Each structure stands twice: as structure tokens, then as C-alpha cells.
Amino acid sequence: MAKNGVLNNEELYEKVSTSINIKKENFVILICAIFIASIGLNMNSQPILIGAMLISPLMAPVQGLGLGLGVFDSQLTIRALRLLILEALFAIMTALLYFWLSPLTYASSEILSRTQPTIWDAIIAILGGTAGMIGARQKEANNIVPGVAIATALMPPLCVMGYSIYTQDWSMFFGAGYLFLVNVAFIIIATFIVVRVLHLDFRMQVDTKMERRRHYLMIGAAVLIATPSFISAGNLIQTEMSQQRANRFVTEAMADYYVLNQNIDGHRQQLTLDLLGNKPVGVELEDLVNKLGDYHLENFQLIINQVANNEIIEMQDIDRYIDKKLQSQYTAAPFTMPTEKVSLDKTLSEIKRQLFLVYGSQIKKISTDILSKNKKKTGQVIVTLTQDVTKKQQEQIKVSLDEFITHTDYVIQGTIKKSQ
Incomplete structure (x- = not known):
């Protein structure tokens, strides 16, 4: 019972x-x-x-x-x-x-x-x-x-x-x-x-010897099956640590660029970044490579792909971007701000994102900063354009930046300049 x-x-x-x-x-x-x-x-x-x-x-x-x-x-x-x-x-x-x-x-x-x-x-x-x-x-x-x-x-x-x-x-x-x-x-x-x-x-009918043999068999099977999972766990931890370092590198060292996607390959020792807009070259690229060591990524090769100017993106990359957007339930809409008030930091990030989306082929980098004066915080946006941008295009970008700033809840100073 x-x-x-x-x-x-x-x-x-x-x-x-x-x-x-x-x-x-x-x-x-x-x-x-x-x-x-x-x-x-x-x-x-x-x-x-x-x-x-x-x-x-x-x-x-x-x-x-x-x-x-x-x-x-x-x-x-x-x-x-x-x-x-x-x-x-x-x-x-x-x-x-x-x-x-x-x-x-x-x-x-x-x-x-x-x-x-x-x-x-x-x-x-x-x-x-x-x-x-x-x-x-x-x-x-x-x-x-x-x-x-x-x-x-x-x-x-x-x-x-x-x-x-x-x-x-x-x-x-x-x-x-x-x-x-x-x-x-x-x-x-x-x-x-x-x-x-x-x-x-x-x-x-089971004697002690048979019972002990089955116990040993179960232990042996458990060890045999679990061993690869221990190795996989170690690799996963290493990958996660490398991913966190890569995230810090992108957030800090690549702050002036718009990174659309990043992928770190521990086996090939490669950090691949898909950039919206013009990618760094020459001294700027060399400076970024040198900064990898600051994030314990000195053994990784930095690969930067430019996904602007009608360059071809592979279908699997497009799928990955769509998948990423579906997970965050976020849809890009040029020059729109959320109805609810957001922080100054997020507002500056949104300005940067929108400008890269609309003028990616004409922008080299965008620097944003939060300034504090008399206990009042203000924002600063410095847009560096490529050398081949015409005066008319520069004026258009300036008008768009000013218009976008007026739709925010903060005092933000916008500056447009050409790269040297």
C-alpha cells in the first residue's frame, strides 16, 4: 500500500x-x-x-x-x-x-x-x-x-x-x-x-561479485561518457573569456566605429569585426592591432570587414543579423527617438547608430563623450568624415545631425570635420 x-x-x-x-x-x-x-x-x-x-x-x-x-x-x-x-x-x-x-x-x-x-x-x-x-x-x-x-x-x-x-x-x-x-x-x-x-x-539471484561488477561498469561508463564534456567545458570557458575580452575591446578601443557584428575564433586565433562605414587603415589600423595586447588578445589576428558601399554580405551573415534583431525585438528606424526618456549615454549611442546607418559610406568615425560642468551633464558628438566627402554632402550631414539633436531631451554639441 x-x-x-x-x-x-x-x-x-x-x-x-x-x-x-x-x-x-x-x-x-x-x-x-x-x-x-x-x-x-x-x-x-x-x-x-x-x-x-x-x-x-x-x-x-x-x-x-x-x-x-x-x-x-x-x-x-x-x-x-x-x-x-x-x-x-x-x-x-x-x-x-x-x-x-x-x-x-x-x-x-x-x-x-x-x-x-x-x-x-x-x-x-x-x-x-x-x-x-x-x-x-x-x-x-x-x-x-x-x-x-x-x-x-x-x-x-x-x-x-x-x-x-x-x-x-x-x-x-x-x-x-x-x-x-x-x-x-x-x-x-x-x-x-x-x-x-x-x-x-x-x-x-545476484551475488556480491555481480553487484560490484555492475557498479564498476556504471562508474566506467560515466567517466568514459563525461570525459569529452569536461574538455568541452574547458574550451567553453576559454571561449567565453575571449569573448568578454573581445567585447571590451570593441566597446573601448572601437568606440568611434559602428561594429555591426563580431566573431572570435579561438581555434584560428582570429577576431573578425563587421564594420558599418569606412574601416580604419594605415596608422589607425596599426594602433588598433597594438591595443589587442591591452585586452589579452595579443595572439589574435584582427580582421575588419567593411559592410558598406554596396559590398556583398554573405547570406549566412544576413541570417545572423536578422536572428540577432529578432532576439532583441529591435527594428532600426532612421532618425527616430523612443517616446520614453532615455539616458544621455543611450541617446548619444543612438545618434551614432543612426548617422552610420544613413551616411555610413561618408563617415570615417564618430566620437561621443559626456561632459560635466557645474554639475550639469551635456553631450558631445564629433563626426569625422572621409576625405572625399563634398561640401554639399558635409552640409547635409550637419543638417541631419542638428535636426536629430533637437529631438533629444539633452544639450548636445555636434561637430563635423574631415579626416586629415
């Missing part, structure tokens, strides 16, 4: 065992979940992904595997493994079908984030697997198992594998496959540990 709403060991075994029977209803639910998850990945939407993971039936066979291994039930283990493989293959093929039909094929950030598993994914899987098995003991319905499904994210890696087959990106395929393996393996291990802590009865 269950006491205080908690199932006893035999009832827990029956509950998990019954849940891994092959049912056509579960495969229909799986198809729906995969399509929803694929749409979420395609649209770069986390809420849609969460909805897909809530209805996913993938947790049942994973828990069944952990239980089967924990109680030495080979029949239950085989049933659970067979169901997991069938559902995984079914999920990959369904995702492949979706991406074959979808007009959007670029790799969103949600897709890319499922290709580099780290040790943190293993830790989440262990904690999630433990919570999931404890939740399964509850007689009444609860939100623990759905929460585990969201946290461990079994569904998205399978969708990414389907996407990878469609795009024939095998590096992405194996990365997503490894993430799925890490999640499944450590949920199984966590379930195995909970089963042994609860002292569920073995389903066959």
Missing part, C-alpha cells in the same frame, strides 16, 4: 514498467512534440521548445533503463532500450521531414546551442534524473517529471540531428548526438542510484 501519497517499491516498479509499453498513442504524441520542437528551433523560440518538451514521452524509456539496470531485470532493460531506440529514430526522421519542408534552413542560435555539450549538461541530467525518479514515486500527479523533461532537454538534440542530416553537417550531427547520449546516460545513472538507495528487490 502507498502511504502518505508515496508508492511502495513494488508499485513504483509496476508504474515504470507499464509506462514503457509500445503504444501508438505515444508515437503520435512524439510526432507532435518533434514538430513543435523543430518549429521552436527554426524560429529560435524557447517557449515553443518548452511546450514540446512538456509533452515529450522520451523520459519513460530512459527511466525504465535505469530501473532495469538497478534491479537486474534484463527483460525490462531490453524493452526500455528497444523503445528508446525506436522513439529516437522516429524523432530524428520526423525532424528531418520537417526541415526538408521548411523554407527556413539557417542554423539559429537555439540549434547551435545543442551541438556542444559540457559537464554542466551531465550535472543537470544527474539532478534531473534524481528528481524525476523521486517524482515518479508520488501517487498524485505532480510537475516534477515535466520539469525534468524541460531541464534535461532530451527532445531538441534529436531535432538538431534531423536538421544536421538535412544540411549534411556531420560535425553538428555528432555534437547533438553526444548531447543526447550525455543526457540519457546520466539520467539512467541517477535513476540507477535512486533505485539502489530505495533498495528495490532484485529480479534475479
